[in-house]
Amino acid sequence: LRPALRAMLTAVGDVPALVVGRSADDYVTKPFSPRELALRVRSVLRRARGAVVPGVGGPLRDGDLVVDVVAHEAERAGRRLTLTAREFDLLAFLMRNPQRAFTRDQLLDRVWGWSFGDSSTVTVHMRRLREKIEDDPAAPRRLVTVWGVGYRYEPVGDA
Secondary structure, rough: OOOOOEEEEEEEOOHHHHHHHHHHHHEEOOOOOHHHHHHHHHHHHHHHHHHOOOOOOOOOOEOOOEEOOOOOOEEEOEEEEEOHHHHHHHHHHHHHHOOOOOOHHHHHHHHHOOOOOOHHHHHHHHHHHHHHHHHOOOOOOOOEEEEEOOOOOOOOOOO
């Protein structure tokens, strides 16, 4: 079974996260370089190869946080979380690799599929994700900063 791939090519430079999160796996704004397009296509294909096949594996669970990778849904304390596609991928990746620290560059490679780029995008996505899943985003318990390294997922168990 192959997952469907969705991509967007747009002249608009500021694509709302909601549009990207719900209708496309990635997007490229015009003007773009052929190299950027090739890297983006490679990234989407890499993620598709690693996609979860329906019916294989169960939801990721940590206390009141449940991430259903098959349905591509997440909820906390019974409330559905509104995550962008990238936030979802980042959370699922970290939950699959608990208590393991990753540098921003490693996350760019393994979640974004980028071999180079601005690692501050990881910081921004992490901040937004913390706002959605942490009780206190300023003092996170799950999405922990490992100073001088990057980030790791710390299970909290029965929260």
